[in-house]
Amino acid sequence: MSLTQTAIDTLVKNDRGGFTIPTAGLYPYQWNWDSAFIALGIATYDMDRAWAEITSLLDGQWPDGMIPSIIFRSDDPAYFPGPSRWGSTPGDIPSTGVSQPPVLATIVRQLTEDAPTRRAQVFDQIFAWHKWYHEARTVDGIVATVHPWETGRDNCPEWNIGLDQMNIAPDLAPYTRMDNKHVNPQYRPTQEQYDKYLTIVQFGDSIGWDQRRLTDEGPFLMADPNIHFVLLRADKDLLAMAQRLGKAAAVQDEIKGWIAKGEAATDYLWNDDLGAFTARDIRSGVFSSGFSNCSALCFYADAGTPEQRARVLDNLRRISGAVEFMLPSWDPDAADFEPQRYWCGPVWPQMNYMTALGLTEQGEPELGQQIRDDLCRAIEKSGFWECFNPLTGDGCVGANFSWTAAVWLSWQHETKLEGVA
Numbered sequence: 001m002s003l004t005q006t007a008i009d010t011l012v013k014n015d016r017g018g019f020t021i022p023t024a025g026l027y028p029y030q031w032n033w034d035s036a037f038i039a040l041g042i043a044t045y046d047m048d049r050a051w052a053e054i055t056s057l058l059d060g061q062w063p064d065g066m067i068p069s070i071i072f073r074s075d076d077p078a079y080f081p082g083p084s085r086w087g088s089t090p091g092d093i094p095s096t097g098v099s100q101p102p103v104l105a106t107i108v109r110q111l112t113e114d115a116p117t118r119r120a121q122v123f124d125q126i127f128a129w130h131k132w133y134h135e136a137r138t139v140d141g142i143v144a145t146v147h148p149w150e151t152g153r154d155n156c157p158e159w160n161i162g163l164d165q166m167n168i169a170p171d172l173a174p175y176t177r178m179d180n181k182h183v184n185p186q187y188r189p190t191q192e193q194y195d196k197y198l199t200i201v202q203f204g205d206s207i208g209w210d211q212r213r214l215t216d217e218g219p220f221l222m223a224d225p226n227i228h229f230v231l232l233r234a235d236k237d238l239l240a241m242a243q244r245l246g247k248a249a250a251v252q253d254e255i256k257g258w259i260a261k262g263e264a265a266t267d268y269l270w271n272d273d274l275g276a277f278t279a280r281d282i283r284s285g286v287f288s289s290g291f292s293n294c295s296a297l298c299f300y301a302d303a304g305t306p307e308q309r310a311r312v313l314d315n316l317r318r319i320s321g322a323v324e325f326m327l328p329s330w331d332p333d334a335a336d337f338e339p340q341r342y343w344c345g346p347v348w349p350q351m352n353y354m355t356a357l358g359l360t361e362q363g364e365p366e367l368g369q370q371i372r373d374d375l376c377r378a379i380e381k382s383g384f385w386e387c388f389n390p391l392t393g394d395g396c397v398g399a400n401f402s403w404t405a406a407v408w409l410s411w412q413h414e415t416k417l418e419g420v421a
């Protein structure tokens with residue numbers, strides 16, 4: 001069977017009726033940014049079903065505009081922390097109390113170029129989500145994050161600076177992890193990290209998930225280049241949609257304000273010692289120390305100065321000489337690089353997708369192609385895994401993974417279209 005057919009079969013098998021799970025067992029619910037990438041993949045063979053992926057995600061939106069990281073339509077005892085641990089959340093459907101990188105607007109723009117009615121149908125909800133990021137999650141003009149899970153890069157070493165400053169809640173309710181029952185525990189976050197993740201959840205629940213308070217008073221407050229650059233690009237795509245839809249000047253001006261603020265805040269994440277964009281602890285101002293797989297998303301967001309971009313490219317070339325498969329999630333020259341542990345080294349399909357796209361758009365097509373080809377080689381070698389060892393291309397963590405299948409399909413489809421043209 002062709003890999004393209006296997007990719008379609010993977011998405012069909014993970015379909016739970018209007019929404020798609022990332023993979024059975026490990027992740028049995030709808031995840032926010034997963035669904036956006038999944039829609040891109042499904043759109044290559046069934047646009048109506050792709051659209052349902054997007055509207056079902058929007059069904060989980062909170063009254064304050066936030067779209068949570070996970071929408072819980074059931075309570076699966078094989079998953080922790082599920083709905084009961086997150087407590088009472090204000091959306092129509094139980095959910096987590098944090099968000100995820102807002103890639104949705106960018107993907108909706110792409111899927112609705114010829115579908116203005118659909119675009120109009122979802123515009124206000126996506127606008128409300130961006131507004132939430134710029135109001136409830138922003139501190140002094142910097143978009144913040146309150147939980148490593150919100151960044152989508154759960155246990156990347158970038159978060160150690162913020163986590164090291166936190167204490168585990170002395171009254172942390174006891175719990176049993178489930179993530180390390182489904183997959184090799186060596187791939188997963190450590191116990192101390194997990195206790196801290198749950199300390200933040202317990203704090204959020206204790207303040208009734210008041211998002212402004214969670215940002216201002218929560219135990220963890222960092223800025224993330226992933227959220228920053230994904231939102232900046234998404235704001236630009238939202239503006240393009242607002243213009244095409246003829247939205248009121250006030251709406252367009254508000255989005256323009258967000259973009260200007262985002263452009264100005266880009267320097268805040270510039271780690272000059274490293275020559276890369278890295279995470280930063282907002283309270284202490286301390287930068288993370290390593291090049292991650294979102295350090296080069298400045299290209300994707302069309303941001304950063306020519307000098308900054310040149311130094312990021314130097315780092316990419318150095319890293320490319322140290323691994324067999326680009327783009328590792330953590331610097332292979334760093335002491336805490338671990339090629340199989342989740343966000344401490346493995347290659348992530350959705351990150352390669354965004355980084356390759358940005359590089360190609362911004363005049364670095366060879367590097368973009370390499371990042372794309374390396375992921376395809378890993379998939380050809382190992383199949384549709386959640387992520388891949390950058391030294392060997394072996395699959396890590398979850399198998400039969402939806403966003404890996406989706407990225408593959410989207411690239412195959414583009415290739416075919418280019419071939420036709």
Ligand code: GLC
Nearest residue numbers: 022027031033034152153154
């Ligand atoms: C992990 C990843 C996160 C993803 C989720 C579901 O938690 O870190 O980015 O959304 O799995 O695939």
